[in-house]
Every structure is written in structure tokens, then in C-alpha cells.
Amino acid sequence: MSLTYQSGFGNEFASEAVPGALPQGRNSPQRAPFDLYAELVSGTAFTAPRAENRRTWVYRRQPSVVSGAFAPYEQKWWLSGAAAGAGVLPEPLRWGPFEIPSEPADFTDGIRTVAANGDVMAQSGVAAHVYLCNRSMDRRAMVNADGEMLLVPQQGRLVIRTELGVLEVKPGEVALLPRGMAFRVDVPDGPSRGYICENYGAMFRLPELGPIGSNGLANARDFQAPVAAYEDGSSGCELVKKFAGRFWRTQLKATPFNVVAWHGNLAPLKYDTANFMTIGSISFDHPDPSIFTVLTSPSDTPGTANCDFVIFPPRWLVAEDTFRPPWYHRNVMSEFMGLVYGQYDAKPQGFRPGGASLHNAFVPHGPDEEAFEKASSSNLQPHKLDNTLAFMFESRWLFHPTAYALQGGALDKDYAQCWAGLQDKFKP
Numbered sequence: 001m002s003l004t005y006q007s008g009f010g011n012e013f014a015s016e017a018v019p020g021a022l023p024q025g026r027n028s029p030q031r032a033p034f035d036l037y038a039e040l041v042s043g044t045a046f047t048a049p050r051a052e053n054r055r056t057w058v059y060r061r062q063p064s065v066v067s068g069a070f071a072p073y074e075q076k077w078w079l080s081g082a083a084a085g086a087g088v089l090p091e092p093l094r095w096g097p098f099e100i101p102s103e104p105a106d107f108t109d110g111i112r113t114v115a116a117n118g119d120v121m122a123q124s125g126v127a128a129h130v131y132l133c134n135r136s137m138d139r140r141a142m143v144n145a146d147g148e149m150l151l152v153p154q155q156g157r158l159v160i161r162t163e164l165g166v167l168e169v170k171p172g173e174v175a176l177l178p179r180g181m182a183f184r185v186d187v188p189d190g191p192s193r194g195y196i197c198e199n200y201g202a203m204f205r206l207p208e209l210g211p212i213g214s215n216g217l218a219n220a221r222d223f224q225a226p227v228a229a230y231e232d233g234s235s236g237c238e239l240v241k242k243f244a245g246r247f248w249r250t251q252l253k254a255t256p257f258n259v260v261a262w263h264g265n266l267a268p269l270k271y272d273t274a275n276f277m278t279i280g281s282i283s284f285d286h287p288d289p290s291i292f293t294v295l296t297s298p299s300d301t302p303g304t305a306n307c308d309f310v311i312f313p314p315r316w317l318v319a320e321d322t323f324r325p326p327w328y329h330r331n332v333m334s335e336f337m338g339l340v341y342g343q344y345d346a347k348p349q350g351f352r353p354g355g356a357s358l359h360n361a362f363v364p365h366g367p368d369e370e371a372f373e374k375a376s377s378s379n380l381q382p383h384k385l386d387n388t389l390a391f392m393f394e395s396r397w398l399f400h401p402t403a404y405a406l407q408g409g410a411l412d413k414d415y416a417q418c419w420a421g422l423q424d425k426f427k428p
């Protein structure tokens with residue numbers, strides 16, 4: 001599938017699927033072109049500072065309000081907030097690859113919450129989910145009024161139709177779907193798996209670059225928004241809505257993907273992590289992983305994120321007289337990690353693609369025995385860490401694992417053993 005995109009994080013985009021559909025010089029003319037309805041989607045408060053303000057005008061065949069009333073819908077695996085946890089444990093946790101079920105499941109039904117924090121009602125915190133699905137959302141759409149969703153595919157491409165157009169996202173790429181914007185996910189490759197960060201807090205944005213300067217890490221222009229595309233959906237569509245942590249459904253007479261033109265800076269985005277310009281040590285010592293921050297959702301305490309999305313992409317290691325993998329560590333912040341492909345240098349064998357790990361606040365962790373032995377005795381040549389992509393959702397709030405995470409079968413009960421062989425080698 002060859003799709004067209006517009007480039008830039010938070011740009012003022014403008015797109016029309018039919019020439020002339022976008023009003024010029026005003027947002028709500030008495031009658032919009034082609035008798036479309038004008039609708040404003042406000043992603044931030046009207047009065048949010050200009051630099052953070054996000055809204056988009058859509059020109060559509062019917063306004064979203066035609067959806068009418070909703071009835072309850074069951075999705076018992078997709079949970080919200082710290083309250084959904086089955087108990088926080090004080091030790092490191094790790095999971096093997098989460099299994100994609102053989103029973104039919106689309107993206108909406110295939111979401112399983114692994115761990116969550118914060119509270120939807122307080123607009124704070126995130127959930128770490130996996131999606132495990134094997135079929136497309138057939139005549140079905142989803143809208144999440146609780147949070148934006150950062151999708152990290154691990155197996156299989158996703159074709160994401162949104163109100164603003166279509167994104168295709170493959171493993172190695174990520175997608176960011178704005179809170180409250182309808183989408184449908186198709187899985188052209190069949191069984192598909194990936195991770196989701198559902199963010200109830202402040203919208204993800206690019207981190208400040210400080211002394212790095214005006215370029216580097218994730219560059220704004222490498223984020224891609226769709227172009228306007230509407231479908232002929234006269235045969236109807238089910239709309240599933242997540243609202244205040246619960247699920248609802250309604251049957252629409254037509255498709256919600258009926259936006260013919262739009263303009264604004266609130267848009268779904270995709271980003272290819274291959275475009276991430278890594279910065280690292282060219283002298284000595286292992287830098288803090290914050291140098292690999294792709295996006296950050298700030299909290300009200302400066303520098304202490306509601307969530308940072310951090311990646312560990314292919315890169316050169318050249319530091320001299322340095323223990324190159326991550327150091328042993330205890331962190332006030334909580335670290336949820338996943339692996340898209342390859343090996344993670346701190347856990348070359350035990351951490352597997354499609355699995356996850358959780359090191360909550362002040363839970364000690366670090367390289368396993370194998371990684372430690374190798375890194376502390378190898379001959380330090382410039383070395384390319386290649387064919388690897390791990391990531392971290394790092395949050396100031398403790399992640400609460402769910403019953404699915406603890407009892408669903410993927411939990412690695414022997415995780416702690418990976419450090420058991422680290423001997424006291426003190427030789428005064």
C-alpha cells in the first residue's frame with residue numbers, strides 16, 4: 001500500500017480529499033463547501049498556551065453527534081489506572097512473549113492490560129497494554145475518550161484508518177492516535193502483536209533538546225500525518241467507545257470515517273524509529289537513557305515525566321574504559337520495557353521479542369550475569385549494537401500489574417535467577 005503523508009510533529013496541516021472542500025479564510029462559513037458539516041476537535045483546553053494548543057477542524061458528511069446513545073460493551077481485559085492492578089510486587093518482573101490467541105480477535109478485543117498507573121478521571125498516568133489480534137476490525141471503529149494511544153507494533157503491519165486519513169505502520173515504526181479520535185485497525189499480515197501506551201495525562205510531545213541544540217533525537221519533520229481520506233460506509237459501522245474506563249457500543253448507520261477535508265495541528269502521526277538520531281558517549285561512561293527519549297508526556301513537576309517514551313535502537317558503542325551496558329540501577333521512576341526485535345544488551349537471552357519487563361520505583365535491576373561477565377572482560381573495540389529495538393515507558397507513577405500479567409501464563413517465574421550468579425569478587 002502506498003500512502004501519502006504530510007510531514008511534521010504538531011504542524012498546522014491542511015488536507016482535502018476533494019479539491020475545494022476546505023473553507024478558505026474562515027473555519028465556519030454559513031454553509032461549508034459541498035454542504036459538509038464543520039466540526040472542531042479540541043485536543044487541549046481552548047486557552048492552553050499557544051505552544052501546546054492542539055485542535056483540528058474537520059469538514060464531514062455528518063457530524064459525529066449522529067452516533068446517538070450507547071449500550072454497555074464487554075472488554076474485560078482492557079483495564080484502566082492503578083486501581084485495575086492485582087497487587088504491586090517489590091521485585092523485578094519479566095514476561096515471555098505474550099501469546100496471540102487462536103480464537104478470532106480484532107484490535108479492540110485483543111488488547112490486554114499488562115500494567116497501569118494513575119487514574120483516568122484525574123487525567124494522570126498511563127497504561128501499558130499489549131494487543132494480540134488476528135483479524136481486522138470489520139465494519140467497526142473505536143474511539144478512546146480516556147487517553148491518546150501510542151502503538152508500538154512488534155509483529156505484523158497495521159493499517160490504521162482514522163477520521164483524518166490512513167496510516168500504515170510496521171514493526172520498527174510507531175503510531176500516535178489522539179485521544180477522542182475514531183480509528184479502525186486492520187491487520188494485513190494476520191496474527192499481529194504489539195505494545196500500547198495509553199496516556200491519560202498531558203499529550204506526548206518532543207522533548208526539549210537543551211545543549212544538544214536545534215537538531216537530533218526524533219526530528220519533528222520525520223513524524224507523518226495522514227492526508228484526508230473518506231470511505232463510502234453506507235453499510236453501517238459499529239462504534240466501540242472507551243469512556244471513563246468502561247466500554248460502550250453503538251450501531252452507526254454510516255461510517256465515522258467521513259471527513260472530506262481538515263486542517264489543524266491535532267492529528268494522528270506515525271514515526272519510523274530508524275530516523276532517530278542517537279546521541280551517545282564518544283569518550284567514556286554510559287549516559288542516562290534519557291538521551292534516547294522520543295516523546296515525553298510531562299507531569300506538573302518539571303523533568304519528572306508522567307511518561308517518557310524511550311527507545312534503544314541500533315547504534316555504535318565506542319566508549320573507552322567503560323562498562324558499556326546499562327549500569328546496575330535503582331530508579332525513583334518506574335520502568336516498563338518491551339522488545340520489538342533482536343537482543344537487548346543488558347539481557348541478551350532472557351528478554352525476548354514480544355515480552356516485557358517491569359522495574360518499578362527503587363526495584364534494583366541491571367545486566368544479567370551473562371551480560372556482566374561479557375561486558376566487564378571484553379576487548380573494547382568500536383562495536384555496533386545492530387538488529388535490535390527495545391523501548392521503555394518510563395513513568396513517575398508505580399505500574400500496577402494486572403491479573404492477566406500475573407496469572408495469564410507469560411510471567412517468567414525465574415527472572416530473579418538471572419542475577420543469582422553474580423559473585424562477590426572483592427580482592428582487597
Ligand SMILES: O=C(O)Cc1cc(O)ccc1O
Binds near residue numbers: 287289325326327335
Ligand atoms: O533498565 C534498563 O534496562 C533501562 C536503562 C537503560 C540504560 O541504558 C540505562 C538505565 C536504564 O534504566
Ligand SMILES: [Fe+2]
Binds near residue numbers: 329331359365
Ligand atoms: Fe533501568
